[in-house]
Amino acid sequence: SALPISSPQTMASPIFLVGPTPADHESTAQLEKHLREAGLHESAEETAAREDVLRDLQGIVDRWVKQLTTQREYPDGMAEHATALLLPFGSYRLGVHGRGSDVDALVVGPAYVDRHHDFFDVLGGVLAETEAVTELQLVPGAYVPVIKMRFRGVQVDLLYASVCLPAVPMDLDLRGRSVLCGLDMATVRSLNGVRVADEILRLVPEAGAFRTTLRCVKHWAKARGIYSNAMGFVGGVGWAILVARVCQLYPNAAPSMLVPRFFRIFSQWKWPSPVMLKDIEHDDDGGEMPLGLPVWDPRRNPRATGATSCPSSRRHTPA
Ligand SMILES: Nc1ncnc2c1ncn2[C@@H]1O[C@H](COP(=O)(O)OP(=O)(O)OP(=O)(O)O)[C@@H](O)[C@H]1O
């Protein structure tokens, strides 16, 4: 069948609109059964443990911001309402986390809470004193600054971003470009994970088919020993982008159809043509405001190659 053309102009157009036959439904059911039997899904207890970790961490960051606010002697009542949001991202936000997946979470705090002192020194100190926390590692100098730890045994990566607001609204919307205005690059990168996960889910035609197909592809990549960003292979978000592209090309297909098409498409892909889920937006395309942020675009920026992990880390301007 026809191969997708990877030029930006034709990017979003599906190439195959046919939906599943009864046999495809049957194969999909078998595929899902196989994934369950392979132990890829969390048990109910593991899910509950993960939710407990997120809830307890939310409590900790809430108390942390309230305490900082009190110490800074802001007007009465401000400390009471001051809080930080804990937003999970990564495979958990995509809905494809399994046994052993870490918890990636972003802490969003008000403008007056900074990363260096407040997040790393103060919150780092609080975590060091917390009984549930082991293997605490502060990495302020990383490309994306991070606190790594185990919380009751669950691996957690905690990032921090403060938004340009005196208080963080509970319904904070990170989707628009305007949240990026005036932020330093470390903050923009820290916000990126949440924004990318939400954007991927928005761009796939059917989240359920995407999730099952991605679980399957991740399972395959792990079995083959090629699932690792750190080792120079494609990692969690890269596999997600590749699978999302196949879902866009076959919007009505069931997972049992998407899996073989995934392998066919990417074994014949004209690398290093980028795999893109949407058109690149430039500030000068008539965007709301010139953000002055680097845009992932191999045609303009030679450092941006066709690697799939780059679009999400370098493209900071989804609509
Ligand atoms: N190289 C990278 N480029 C861009 N974003 C990245 C990169 N590495 C990590 N991220 C961001 O951090 C998130 C968490 O990374 P992580 O390695 O935990 O992957 P994951 O998608 O959560 O998969 P897993 O189930 O293996 O944990 C990614 O989903 C992505 O948003």
Ligand SMILES: [Mg+2]
């Ligand atoms: Mg993860």
